[in-house]
Each structure stands twice: as C-alpha cells, then as structure tokens.
Amino acid sequence: MKKIKAIIFDVGGVLTLGKKPSLREGRYHNLGVHEYVVKKFKVLLDQYLDAIDTSYAQAIVGEISKEKVVKILAKNFKTTPRKLEKIYIKAYRKNFKQNKQLFKQAFKLKQLGYKIAILSDQWHLSKEALMPNKNYKKFSPVIVSCDFAVKMRKPNPKIYKLTLKKLKLKPSECIFIDNQKWNIESAKKLGIKTILFKSNNQLFKNKLWRGLWG
Ligand SMILES: [Mg+2]
Incomplete structure (x- = not known):
C-alpha cells in the first residue's frame, strides 16, 4: 500500500x-436553512423550493454570480438583495x-x-x-x-x-x-x-x- x-x-x-437532520441533503444543504428563510419571507416551503430550484442549481456550479443569484431571489421574495443575503447568512449560521x-x-x-x-x-x-x-x-x-x-x-x-x-x-x-x-x-x-x-x-x-x- x-x-x-x-x-x-x-x-x-x-x-x-x-x-437538524436534513430531508433533502445533497440537493439542499439543510432543510432547516430553507425553513428559516420561508418563515422570514412568509411563503410556502414548496413554492419557495420551486422558486429557488433553478437559481440554486446554477449557483452551486458557478453558472451565475453571487450578485445575480441574490438579485433573482430578492425579486422572487419581494425583498432587497442586502436583506436576502443577511437572512440566508443568519439561517446557515443558526442551522450549522x-x-x-x-x-x-x-x-x-x-x-x-x-x-x-x-x-x-x-x-x-x-x-x-x-x-x-x-x-x-x-x-x-x-x-x-x-x-x-x-x-x-x-x-x-x-x-x-x-x-x-x-x-x-x-x-x-x-x-x-x-x-x-x-x-x-x-x-x-x-x-x-x-x-x-x-x-x-x-x-x-x-x-x-x-x-x-x-
Ligand atoms: Mg457533505
């Protein structure tokens, strides 16, 4: 050897x-993160997952920039890019x-x-x-x-x-x-x-x- x-x-x-144990590990890093974001933006989890699906898949392989993915999601959830980023960072830190x-x-x-x-x-x-x-x-x-x-x-x-x-x-x-x-x-x-x-x-x-x- x-x-x-x-x-x-x-x-x-x-x-x-x-x-927290994750239900969709591999596809999404941790469901707890997404549950946290859903609560903050008052949307349904399924709708949320549909809304982020493509952007997330593109972002994880660097097909879209951070600025772009943040902008797209902020628009989807009717918030500002700055607020969206802040909430995600908080969600990840809370759950990991x-x-x-x-x-x-x-x-x-x-x-x-x-x-x-x-x-x-x-x-x-x-x-x-x-x-x-x-x-x-x-x-x-x-x-x-x-x-x-x-x-x-x-x-x-x-x-x-x-x-x-x-x-x-x-x-x-x-x-x-x-x-x-x-x-x-x-x-x-x-x-x-x-x-x-x-x-x-x-x-x-x-x-x-x-x-x-x-
Ligand atoms: Mg891993």
Whole structure:
C-alpha cells in the first residue's frame, strides 16, 4: 500500500454539522436553512423550493454570480438583495455548527506532515456563512464548486481530478472523507481511498484514519 500523503475533507455534514437532520441533503444543504428563510419571507416551503430550484442549481456550479443569484431571489421574495443575503447568512449560521473536534484533528495531521484539502459543494451564500477564512486558511487546496475557477460539483469525476492535480498527488496517496455515498463512489472509482463519514466517533475508529497516526 502506498503511503497516504493527503486527506481531503468535505464541508457540509463533515467539517460543519447540521443541527437538524436534513430531508433533502445533497440537493439542499439543510432543510432547516430553507425553513428559516420561508418563515422570514412568509411563503410556502414548496413554492419557495420551486422558486429557488433553478437559481440554486446554477449557483452551486458557478453558472451565475453571487450578485445575480441574490438579485433573482430578492425579486422572487419581494425583498432587497442586502436583506436576502443577511437572512440566508443568519439561517446557515443558526442551522450549522463547526465540527471543532475534527478541525483540531485535521490541524494535527497537518503538523504530522500530511496535506489537508477541502472539496466541497457550496453556493455563494452557504460558502460565505459556513466557511470562515480563519478555519480554512490552513487547508490547501480549497476546492469549492461555486468558485469561478471550479464551476462543477461532486460527483463529477473532473472535480476530484482537479483536486488531485492541485495536490500533485496520485489518487492512491489520498483519503477523501464525505458524508454522501454517491460522492464517495465517484472518488473510489478514480482510485482515491475513501471514508464515508457518519460521526466523529465512527471516523476516529476507522482503520484508514487510525493508520494515519503511525
Ligand atoms: Mg457533505
């Protein structure tokens, strides 16, 4: 077995944890976020999800800019772009917490000589709310789907290849940790070592993870 040189972390459901279980995980980051926004704008959840569907899908792969998506949604919900942005940021911060224990472990792994990287699907508003620079500046590369230089999302094999290219590593030298089966499958097909994340306790007991600590 080749020596592991890098650990690639997912954000939603791994480095940030939803406070409430999500019904539409994968499609929407967390239903609690959308419920919060719905209440603020006094619209029905189904109508709301229909209204944001296309814009959200385009925004998460960077097909539309933050300014544009905020403008479209503000118009839909009859509010100002500034207010809309504020409410979303608040909604994400209310519904997610940073997984401090896992950040600590990641930084320890970095001290041990491993590269630590991020591979995450976000749209601009969740990125802004959930990925504060102080937590992420120690990771490299930080690959986020909505960014101009990325413009694609998991499980597109190309986004994993981009991550490997930036790491300058072979698939077998990396471990990818994600909470979604379909994201894991895609990485596995490329030869990346994978761990399907369920909880810190489960991860810390994982053989592959434990092997990192020598
Ligand atoms: Mg996730």
